[in-house]
Amino acid sequence: MDWILLGYGIGVFFMLLNFGQKLIKYKKLKASARLIKTKHGHIYHLNQTKIAFTFLNSIFIGEDLNTKEQARILDHEYVHKKQKHSLDLIYYEILKIIFWFHPAVYCLQNQMRLVHEYIADAAVAKMFQRKNIMKIY
Numbered sequence: 001m002d003w004i005l006l007g008y009g010i011g012v013f014f015m016l017l018n019f020g021q022k023l024i025k026y027k028k029l030k031a032s033a034r035l036i037k038t039k040h041g042h043i044y045h046l047n048q049t050k051i052a053f054t055f056l057n058s059i060f061i062g063e064d065l066n067t068k069e070q071a072r073i074l075d076h077e078y079v080h081k082k083q084k085h086s087l088d089l090i091y092y093e094i095l096k097i098i099f100w101f102h103p104a105v106y107c108l109q110n111q112m113r114l115v116h117e118y119i120a121d122a123a124v125a126k127m128f129q130r131k132n133i134m135k136i137y
Helices: 002-032 067-082 085-098 103-136
Strands: 034-038 041-046 052-055 058-062
Touching (some): 002 041, 002 058, 002 085, 052 067, 052 085, 058 067, 067 085, 067 103
Parallel strands (some): 041 058
Antiparallel strands (some): 034 041, 052 058
8 A cells, every 4th residue: 555655656756847837938938929919918928939839828839830820829729818728728727637647537628638628619700701701791
């Protein structure tokens, strides 16, 4: 029984360490980015990259994207921000710390990310449909 608890404790320790490293990486990324205030809120522009993501109330976007790409991606990321998808992901990170040994947690987290992407894509598609209909009339 002691070996099982020790093994569990070691797993929790490493998962906490992993989560801490992710938070440190996020803070460094935020500190190195250029902040711009827009209609979407605070946008952090990242140098020499094309990545884009949202975490909590911060939207990060790569400066290597052209203006048209940035506009569409910002609409997509704004949906993530507005619907607070980061809270779901934090919830799954906590579950991964507690249930690090169970593969279902990892599968569910990946599925949640995928569902978030579908939701954001559908919202942006609906927004563009409305814009195109308005142009016709």
